[in-house]
Amino acid sequence: MDRARKTEGDAGMRERGDADGGGRLVDARCLAAVCVLSLSTFVQNGYVYPASSSGEPWSLVAYGALYTLAFAFWAALAHRRTRWLPVARLSVLAAALLALGAAAQIAAHAVGLPSAGLLAAFAPLALGRSWAVVVAGLALSSIAPRGVSVTVAAGVGASYAALLALKPLIAAAPVVVYALLPMLALALVARPVDAARREPSASCPTSPSELALTNSSSFPSPGNRLFACIALFEVAFGFSIQFGADAAAWQQDVAALVALVLVAAWCARTRLRSREDALFHLSGLLVVFGFFASSASTAFVSGVSQGALSVGAQTFSVLTWATLAIIAARNPAGGITALATGFCASNVGATAGVALGGLPVGAQDAALADARLLALALVAVALVAYVWIGLRGFSFSDAIQGVLPVEAVAAPAPEAAIEARCAHLAAAHGLTEREGEVFALLARGRNGAFIQEECRVTRNTAKTHIRHIYQKLNVHTQQELIDLVEADRPAG
Secondary structure, eight states, X not given: OOHHHHHHHHHHHHHTGGGGTOSOSOOHHHHHHHHHHHHHHHHIIIIIHHHHHTTOHHHXXXXXXXXXXXXXXXXXXXXXXXXXXXXXXXXXXXXXXXXXXXXHHHHHHHHTOOHHHHHHHHXXXXXXXXXXXXXXXXXXXXXXXXXXXXHHHHHHHHHHHHHHHHHHHHHHSHHHHHHHHHHHHHHHHXXXXXXXXXXXXXXOOSOHHHHXXXXXXXXXXXXXXXXXXXXXXXXXXXXXXXXXXXXXXXXXXXXXXXXXXXXXXXXXXXOOTTHHHHHHHHHHHHHHHHHHTTTOSSHHHHHHHHHHHHHXXXXXXXXXXXXXXXXXXXXXXXXXXXXXXHHHHHHHHHHHHHHHHTSOOOTTOHHHHHXXXXXXXXXXXXXXXXXXXXXXXXOHHHHHHTSOOOOOOOOOOOOTHHHHHHHHHHHHTTXXXXXXXXXXXXXXXXXXXXXXXXXXXXXXXXXXXXXXXXXXXXXXXXXXXXXXXXXXXXXX
């Protein structure tokens, strides 16, 4: 393929916005799956955690850490796999874990186990529910990009309506409901996701770990600014959580429902290519306002602050789901890894927010109250500073477009001229001797494992060489590098 023509084609795809996504605008199955998973979060925070933590702040943080580890497990498992993870079979396993976890929780409460025992009994629930979240993200990746935001916002909004309607049932059997909701999500979307990944057109030629060496732009690393941003903003969600059911909180639930319906309507109507950034700015404004007003002495302002934090956090949750699902659509081979890594970062931030919200405060100790207020001010300043300085030039929309789909690498036919072409390009772009060796191997379609063995270097060293080569040649994938070599005709 002519490289200039390929670049023009990529630009055209970006200009068409949603056209590159295809698919449906809204999917009823995905909307229902997001709804029940969001509802399970309310059940978790309102009923399950309070009953298991015995009022001990460390327990709440430990539960958040458990979910972080669960998502990290799925990310690591998918990253090393050379074939698709079997979604249907793992979903059956997840359902079994959810049932086991619910039974263990009920039994642990019956015998009066301490908080540490309840935490251990919760592990199967965390592993099963985290898989349901990842599978729901994979299902969302089949929808047009604009439709993902609409579906998620509508699903989260619907969960508030479901919470208002089902509170008596939830209060009667919270652990059972908590386990059944992720099972329902899996029943809705696991089979279609598994079928799509089994289609002849779907392929996973090698592990995401291997492809990440030669197609680093297709796999956002855990240190990517996208994940750092998700973690930081999820601090607001953790801080806004009201642990324990509050019958008087229905006004805030209704307000959040209305706000999310408006977000869904806006996403459905807007044609902005930067809609993800618009959601980011909206959630940022609400979160910063909520943090600054969170220590108000009057009940009214405190309620407004809590509402702003809640809506801001849920808007950012919509953005997180949408961003991760669209990235999974652009690169299915790394979809599970990207989704699990993103939700892992989300849980890191939320857990930090829970820890911050648990700082003691009260009129009986002015020093502790001042310490909490100072901590909140520092978090708010950190959020603003990160948005203005750390995220300068960062865009959610650009981050999505920056994830380049993995192409099937078609190596040039072996010929003597390729040596001359590689040598010419290596000299023209200032490649070192070792970089030149790696460059020649990449130009022949060799993968990272072959390069490591042939050059007798570690994975990290190979990754560094490949990154430097791509930077110097101004390419982003191995196929672009091969196109460049094929197009090069050295003089003489």
